[in-house]
Amino acid sequence: MSYQALYRKWRPRKFADVVGQSHITKTLQNAILNNQFSHAYLFSGPRGTGKTSAAKIFAQAINCERAPSEEPCNECQACRGILDGSISDVIEMDAASNTSVEDVRDIREHVKYASTTVPYKVYIIDEVHMISTSAFNALLKTLEEPPKHVVFILATTEPHKIPLTIISRCQRFDFKPISSRAIVQRMRHIVNEEEISASDEALHAIALAAEGGMRDALSMLDQAISYSDGEVSLEDVLAVTGGVSQDILTNIVTAMYNEDIQPSLARFDELIQNGKDPARFVYDMIYFLRDLLLYKSTSTLETLLERATVDEAFKTLAEDISVEWIQDAIMRMNECQQEIKWTNNPKVFIEIALISITNRNQSQEKEQDISNSSVIQKINQLEKEVASLKQATTAPHTEKEVAIQQPKRRQSRPSKNSYKVPFERIRLTLQEAQKDMLRKVQATWATFLAQLKATSAPAHATIQDSKPVAASSKAVVVAFKYEIHCSLFLDNQSLAESILASVSQKNMTIIPIPVTEWKSLRQEYVKNQEQAVTGKETETEPLVEEAKKLFGEEVVKVHD
Template sequence: MTYQALYRVWRPRSFVDVVGQSHITRTLQNAIVQEKFTHAYLFSGPRGTGKTSAAKIFAKTINCERSPVKEPCNECDACRGIQDGSISDVIEIDAASNNGVEQIRDIRDKVKYAPSAVPYKVYIIDEVHMLSIGAFNALLKTLEEPPKHVIFILATTEPHKIPLTIISRCQRFDFKRITQHSIVDRMQQIIEAEGITVSREALEAVAISAEGGMRDALSLLDQAISYSENEVTIEDVLAVTGAVSQNAILQIISSIYEKEIQQALQLVDHFIQEGKDPGRFVFDLIYYLRDLLLYQSAQGLGEILERAVLNDTFKELAERINPTWIQEAISYLNECQQEMKWTNSPKVFIEIAILKMADIQAGETDSVFDHEVIQRLEQKIIHLEKELNNLKENPPQGSSQPSAPAPKRNQSRATKNSYKVPYERIRQVLSEASKTDLKAVQENWARFMDVLKKQNAPAHATILNSKPRAASDKALVVAFRYEIHCSLALDHKQTIESLIADTVGKELALIPIPEADWQEIREDFVKKQRQQEAGENGDLVEEDPVVTEARKLFGDDLLEIHDQ
């Protein structure tokens, strides 16, 4: 067989050819030039990012006849012998098939022998995480204190499976996924050298499908070249990879967002009939929506887009589509992706996800409308409360304030919701409350809300605009914006109390109260407490008007009074 795959022909032979890992190649080059390289290295990272290639280049560079140099000359006998595998002092071992104790013991016995052709003997152990526990134990002592002429380079895609005792004896280098831009540039160099015509869109599609691996990109490019006729086009790449073009993804997202359900379902049916991979289709949709969301958040993030190509059509869709809709859509597609793992009919789940995504539009519009209405009502309520307070403080001449506010409160409550505020229980909580208990709840409130949203969305919607106001060792007073929310919170009382116990670390009974009633009962409690303290001191001191006004504006929780 005379033909060699592109990834074999264009495998890096110098550090400069290793794409996207400059943070590693520069460190290794400086260590070689300064002759400060160590006895053991661990190269970890995704597949096809250059781990084994970098190990082999490192072995050539330290053994090059011109060493110390930053790059191997690839011309001397040592470089050529290591490259073609004719020098036995550089040993590549596949740990997947040589993972027993015997193989490692054989290495341990042979490391003491000096190299025969080059200054350093290098052991490159690929997929080292496949070694057995016994093999790792046999390697420990040798890896820590090998002879001066021996260097170990361990390569793995799963470093978490390697014992910490091995990792601590190595210098670790983490190879990262190669960016799409770097992959496209490297493939452009290769096709120019090979004399192959490939469109820019096709190269970008290959880079997207490669998911950060240079070897995968060259394998896909090789396959697309074989599939095409004279020029490799975007259609050839999509046919080989089973992916969907950006225009098609954009079209289906736009159709779903505009609630053109018939067109969206027809497009999905067309893709499946063409033989597109359903899992790949959902994957592409999720990442395209992710790119839209990132671009909307910060337009300078164009370089980290995973699936989208930054063109005018993409920018127009990003301006038109709602960010909240995108977040909901990604959640539905993620659920679809999970369900597809256990079914033989993935198309059905894709269609269900599309119908759910189409329904988001109406819900989002209603929620925005409700939010605007609620804001206007809140402003009116605040305005009315201010006028009522002014009337209480400065009543019109000829009229008098009601001497018994309690019946008035009961009368107004009778006309509202059926929820009855448990005043005695709340007063009991206030008498036993402590700032430490309340602070413990407030510090964990955001985490509690996140867990509640994931486990019980209706309960989360009910308690969304609430605030913990007072807490004792056994109970928690939560203030709600409207009285109806107190009744709804009691419907989910068991769930809410259970999650509060899990989050805070102790069981607390939930006591809902409308915000307006909370302000009233708190002021009444503080007033009585102040009168009691004044009675104990033997004199009654009238409070400074400035302090009174500050207490109204900021509340007692934020107010600190210092005597001068």
């Protein structure tokens, strides 16, 4: 074939041609000049960033007849022999097809022989992560202590798959993705040398689509040159790469911001019908919104824009649109980008994202309208209540009006939850109360509550916070926390008394009383007992004994 692809024709021949990796090329040049280069190197990084090219340039530089020098001369017999592959001392291997232990053994057998043509024998092993674990182990000793005339250069795109024992024996250089600006400068140099006409917009679009790989960029440039009619334009590049033009992105974003969904969906559908990749559309949209946000924040960041070109339409859109809207749109498109990775219908998810971005303000306005209407309704209701209260307080009421209104009022009915305390029964129980009987009931009260709970009876909930306060041989007075609990307990009193009888082995009637009423009744009973006797000495002791008998020694406290 007479034609040679651009990425092969313009492959770097010296360190200066390795674009975007100055931190690596400078280190290698200094090591060569000072004759302090290592016996093993590991070049890692994304595809198309110059790993293999840098390895071959390094092999030329250390074997150049003019060494030591920063760059190989590319004119001597050694340099030309390494370039065309005629020198057998520089071995370039593909680890993907040489993964076994036998292949590594072959290297170990030949590495001990001295080089025949050039000073150093160089092994360049590409995609070294493909070597098997056993083969790596076989290479360890040779890689650590090779002969003085041997240099190993390992290249890989996946360094995490290489054993740490191998990495620790090499000097590691990480090749980073090449910036779009550096790619554009390199392509501009190439098209000028090739005498090809290409617009700056086209070169920027290629650099963005290449995602940091120079080889990918030159391949796309080669394809765009073949597609174009003498001049590479932005439309040619977008047709080749599947990208979306800035005009279309501007129109779609403008329509979404103006809440006009029809042109947005129509434009997107037209792109899909023309064969555009849906994922590429989302990618371009996110970068366009990113550039719009940077330019909206400050126009001094124009040099950082990667997808957009600052034209009049872009400036107008940046002035009209809000930062919050752009941020929300980027978040929604990013979510869409994640979702379309796992679906067979990416077009549907993208349309949903476009609709949600367009209706963002409408949904917020609806929520605000709903909240405002609810506030207005509450205000109107409060105004009516205030007006009715004013009218009720200011309207005159004659005796005749009151007499007319009284028959219309409903007579108050006794509350269902009201409870009439049986004071006489409780007083009778207090007169017959026994301290031992109260202690017996208190000892079995927890067991009684547990068995009552097992029956799932409603009485358990009412009697849970109660406690026995006095007991005779026939009845027990139980203090409840609230009056309503006493009333509700009466509905299940017979069940509770039967359970208490089985627990205490004695039939007893449960008499409920609210705790507040019990305190009053207890004070009344103590006062009556105090008045029943005379004399300070004679009234104190019987009274104390009676109180201890009824309520227990732990409850009664005597103060002088």
